[in-house]
Amino acid sequence: MECRFIKCHGSGNDFPLVDGRMLSLSDADWGQLARALGDRAGPVGGDGLLVLTAGDEQAAFGMRMFNSDGSEAETCLNGLRCVARAGFEALGIDHAVVRLKTSRATVAAAAPLATSVYTIEETAGPATLDLADWPLAGAGARLIDAPLASLSPAQRFTAVAMPNPHLVGFVDRIDEEELVRIGQLCEAAPAWLPNRANVSFVEVRDPVTLFVRTFERGVGLTDSCGSAMAASTYAACLTGRIGYDRDVTVLNRGGLVRARAAADAMVTLYGNATWEWEGEVIVDLAQARAGDLRVLRHHDAEIAAWAQVADAAR
Template sequence: MVKLLKVHGSENKFFILDQTLLEKALTDKELIALAIDLCTNILGGADGLLVVGTSDSSLGKMRVINADGSEAKMCGNGLRTISRYLSEKYQLTNFKVETMESDLIVSKAEDFYPGVPAFSVEISPISFQKKDLPFSYKNLNEMIDQKVPEFIPEQTFSAVAVPNPHLISFVPDISQLELGDLGQKLNGKNKYFPEGVNVSFSQILDNNSLFVQTYERGVGFTNACGTGMSATSLIFAMLHPDQFDPEEDITVYNPGGLVKTHITLNKQNKEQSQIKLIGNATFTHEINIDETDLHKDSLNNIVVNETAEEVAYQDFVKTISD
């Protein structure tokens, strides 16, 4: 039998599959089929499948298969849950995890609340160059605090890859209708972001305090997007220095809870800035399945055991809203 986990970071939900424990690793075709089935039909679904593999340079490797079967370069919320999984598997608290574009430093952080373990993860590399997003608009090489009336009149937008591509706009109030419309437009066939883009709207609540909602490429609306909150924090620090304290963490609220980010700006070279994302890594269910069924994407004979961690997380969320 093989054990999968149902997990979440700020209610951004995933399944974890450790390929290193299998007699025979799943092929990419099998992984895509499994991801779509799990994220559609099991335990209320999820935003993606996180795949653990071996690494020559780090403690382990993470791949991210989205709910639609596409593959993401990185996932900040997912990386926290993978970090916890590897931490408990190898009894280590500081190490690196290989992702598609870089090996990232991760570490166990102080629990957010009793029964709510947390991890800190590096978010990088950072690029504002159009080739790395990619995007195309009026021959711009970078898009920072730019009015784009073709998107939404009077709003300004900033684009950054971390390394997932993000388009960010600060607004007085978040319109889910406008966010959803723009997210769908820029993740369908379009001339601005030909490979699609994660779109985030953010409200500045106070000094070092934000609310972020994201329409995620390959997923749609999510409770939270780790790289989206990280990218938004970086743009906030750049554009709103009067409300940014570099000595303190930024609190980023989202529909699923909150995370902390820490931004170290490099004013000479903004792409050498540093981002840390700190948040919960919650395991809600254990799923046991025969490896043969896993290869066949046959999910009719799974055995599910629920943990008590979601209760603790919801107790934590109540402290945010109180």
């Protein structure tokens, strides 16, 4: 099949984005397309695949997100901003309710984070703490700033669903090897965590600044994960490390977002939705392989504008 897409990113979390409103693909085919386009060794590459889908009575449009391994995630907040931009441009609107896999979110065009950086405000939640929904065995009904013996006898975690599952550990200094080790344990889908989970280590740099590093379910170690930044912000408030209803900066390897968690467990992020380039590619769905690529347009000004933000964040 021939597939047209936009290569985009939210806070360095990069994806091909496809307008799927007129496409009739099975779930299995969408998974194959995600494997083909997300393959870092292929002509496109990305942390997964974003799909703009049709709306319904309550939502102007919808979003589906498939990880690079072909699995479908409940949400992706960095990706949601990109899909929101595509939906706004397609429908000529600047705010909307968006249908996600298991929930809904509100999105709106916002004042730029920096000059020439297209910015979206998104509110998602409520974050939930009930482990029966994951499921996560052996940790009780909730896990809040406590050890999880299956992963580490020393590291304390807070388990938050946003609505995808996140294990958030606060550390003085991020040990990337340990993060990968724990992430891979969760990625293996052990009997006590059959649906896997995202794992983040978080440094509290000051009362209004967090740094988040994430091993993302279905992706691996990633420069940025929007729902992880939202879950980490809520977990920091829940455990008293930062205050509710306070604007904080959340840094990551890909740049930053602004975040605010409310006591009702709703989390708002302000972040970029940056177009990098647009293209068409021939995809063999049976083999999950992308072949001939034609680049249609580069967005050099947007790339340069975000590079300045990312450099400052680092």
